[in-house]
Amino acid sequence: MLNIKNIIAHMIAEKVDTLTVDELMDILEYPPNPDLGDVALPCFKLSRILKKSPVDIANELAETLPKSEYIDRIESTSGYLNFFVNRDIFIKETIDEILNKRAAYGSTNIGNGGNIVIDYSAPNIAKPFHIGHLRSTSIGNALYNIFEFTGYNCVGVNHLGDWGTQFGKLIVAYKRWGSKERVEKYQIKELMDIYVKYHEEAEKDPSLDDEARAWFTKMERGDTEALELWQWFKDISLKEFSRIYDLLDIKFDSYAGESFYNDKMDAIVDELKEKDLLIESEGALMVDLDEYNMPPCLILKRDGSTLYATRDITAAIYRKNTYDFDKCIYVTSAGQSLHFKQWFKVIELMGYDWADRLVHVPFGTISIGGEKMATRAGKVILLEDVLNEAIEKTLSIIEEKNPDLEDKEEIARQIGVGAVIFSDLSNNRIKDISFSWEEILNFDGETGPYVQYTHARACSVLSKADNKVDFSFDSSLITTKEEYNLAKRLSLFPATVIEAMEDLEPSIITRYLVDLAQDFNRFYHNHSILNVEDENIRKGRLALTQATKITLENGLKLIGLKAPERV
RNA sequence: GCGCCUGUAGCUCAGCUGGAUAGAGCAACGGACUUCUAAUCCGUAGGCCAGGGGUUCGAAUCCCUUCAGGCGCGCCA
Missing domain, CATH: 3.40.50.620 (HUPs)
Incomplete structure (x- = not known):
């Protein structure tokens, strides 16, 4: 996995032996403005350890850090050490990895089968x-x-x-x-x-x-x-x-x-008794949790039921x-x-x-x-109604925009259902949600249909090129801001998956997909992929498109959405 | 009363274990389809990051406190 932070952390660790690679990885960050650099090391924390001013540290490191093929130049800017990565190599390695791993791009084995x-x-x-x-x-x-x-x-x-x-x-x-x-x-x-x-x-x-x-x-x-x-x-x-x-x-x-x-519960109640954890109160049995600052845990009701x-x-x-x-x-x-x-x-x-x-x-x-919502009072919105409503709306949009689409019922299902799930997984889990028909049936902007549409758009370009994507592209021809931003985003997918896993937070994937789709759409809108004269530029852009298609699909699958090739 | 969670643009939300000028989408307004799917893209406008203290070179982010909302607190699940 090409991880720029990791490479830079190793470079710095060679020079600054008071910090480990892991500690440096934590300190490294992405600058708010890409013009400042691709990765930055704020030197304020090092200042205390090294007993020098942040500016001096940044200046000194900028001059003495070893050369690396991955880094074009290093700039010291008011206490920050800014790294500019070598775009050719970075783009090449990122896309190569995605094209090689395909459906496995972003996967890891940190769970080790547990x-x-x-x-x-x-x-x-x-x-x-x-x-x-x-x-x-x-x-x-x-x-x-x-x-x-x-x-x-x-x-x-x-x-x-x-x-x-x-x-x-x-x-x-x-x-x-x-x-x-x-x-x-x-x-x-x-x-x-x-x-x-x-x-x-x-x-x-x-x-x-x-x-x-x-x-x-x-x-x-x-x-x-x-x-x-x-x-x-x-x-x-x-x-x-x-x-x-x-x-x-x-x-x-x-x-x-x-x-x-x-x-199976009797045996557990017996076990609790044997371990002397149960106390009786008003006829019920419970585990006292007073010393842990919690109310007692009820195990058996007064009538003996569980x-x-x-x-x-x-x-x-x-x-x-x-x-x-x-x-x-x-x-x-x-x-x-x-x-x-x-x-x-x-x-x-x-x-x-x-x-x-x-x-x-x-x-x-x-x-x-x-x-x-209360079932007892009959005040509920049935999930099936919401799903059907979303599917119906999708179908009518398809009828309007692409009536000749094959298999439109199934695609409408994938997108309608996707809209509902995506919307559910958009925010941090812990936030309360106020259900709104208007919001859940909105297919513009940061929505499932938007991401699925972007995927289908990439697929459409690829199929017009007969899906001929190979590795023989020249990444030095991929030079525009939109292409580079897209490649950077693509490279972040594996780390994003790990973050979502560690935080138990699917919305991290959802938001990543929106960002990726936005980056692709900007690229798509600003640059022709198929209609470019230079065959080598065309190859490069097709490879980038293919890499985007793969990453969008992998991400959509993680949050439980289909990635239809046509919409 | 005690405990937990939440408070960022009109609305819905991002903002990583503190870092450079607080970002998206929706809604509003103005643009872009004879050209790879306009479910798209570009632009404009919109902010005392609930209030007040503190820690720090630096706070939307950490600590304390007040306020507002939500949830929970022995025989429901």
Whole structure:
């Protein structure tokens, strides 16, 4: 991998033996204005160590640093040491590497085959898949791809919410207001309707809740009728979910949900007892976390039934035994942060040294016009509606601009769905999102369709050249500002992937793609690729175009988007 | 009350473990399609980086504090 910072850090380390290459890598930065240089060393920190003024240090280094074929010249400017890289070599090596590695450009093996369990999506059975569920799904899926790309082996787990008192409620609702015919006809919509009705009625008549609890207890005791209804509701939900996952092109390696751990929790409760971690309070059992400045972690309710934490602890131990993970990652809303901190601590107190491999990846809440979405109140925007809306809009744009496009239904799906996922992965995870139809259906500017369009544009140029791209281009003919900026951007992709992996932050890739697309479009707009007289310039620009196409495609795939060749 | 998160252009957001003149997109206005796909590009305008202290050669960035908003705090997940 051609890494300019790395090369420069080595150069400096030869001269300044008080700093290591790694430390220098940290200090080196990219100047705000490319006219100043390609890489800069601010000398203010060295000033104290070397007991000289920053200006003197920069001046001295500018004269004494060893020559390198990669560096054209070095300038000292008011305490900064600015490096100007040799563009010929830099562009040549960057493009060569991309053309050689193709789909593997940007990948690394830092994971060394270690296992990563990623727990994401996890919708609740019998509830509709709404826009709020998208975040966990899209972030988890992107992290899955990013970890695979950096040399890990991922296990994607969909920890379905398929157990709990809401099923008691649903059974009560079904028995009172539902019918087999209606459920078979309207599927999850009907389940949602009767669930909403249940909550309306329960407001007036709290005895319904007792009834619901009784049904759930029946489920736990293995009552046939209760379990058959539960299984039926579950099948209906899974059918709906897999339709949505197909649309999104997202897959899981395991669907072991909450019910999977029903028979595994007793042993864990026993283990907690043996390890003397449980205390009793008002009939419930809990782990006291007072000395860690946290409220206690509830393990068993007064009636002896289990809780969320019980299940999570059990699942973590199961996953450790089954997958021997390097990391187990939970992609859930930021509102659950305390819960995770609590039970991670319990795992630690149980004496498991792998407690520090459990990672919570929180994300912000999605709201509509300032209001939280609530299934119970029926106030939701269904993800499928959003996806279909986006696909429809894409299709109408295609009809207008490129009606002869082959396979337009599928391409419209790829772009429409891409617009929704891209928008979801645009901001830092932790930021709250206010859902807006206008924004999610906007295909201009920093959007998925923009990046996909740019990719297709590159593909179109390449196909007009019969995809004849070879390595025999002369990089000294690639001289314009736009070409150089594009090459620089391309060279940053591998470091960007690593950063996204370390920060568990897919938006880093998303934003990189926008920057890359912008750089390519500026290049494309300012310079002809095919219609240039000089055959060698043409070759160089085609190589640059091909390198862009590859990098855009690799990046899009990481965040879970397709890269259609035509749009 | 305690804890966590957020506050940057009219709106949505970038800004790396502190570095040179705070950047994009949307919206607005003005330009560019007989030429490789205009889902594009170029330009104009838009800022007391919530307020106040502090640390530093240097702060949007780190520390303290105030304010505003969001979320959480033993039998939901």
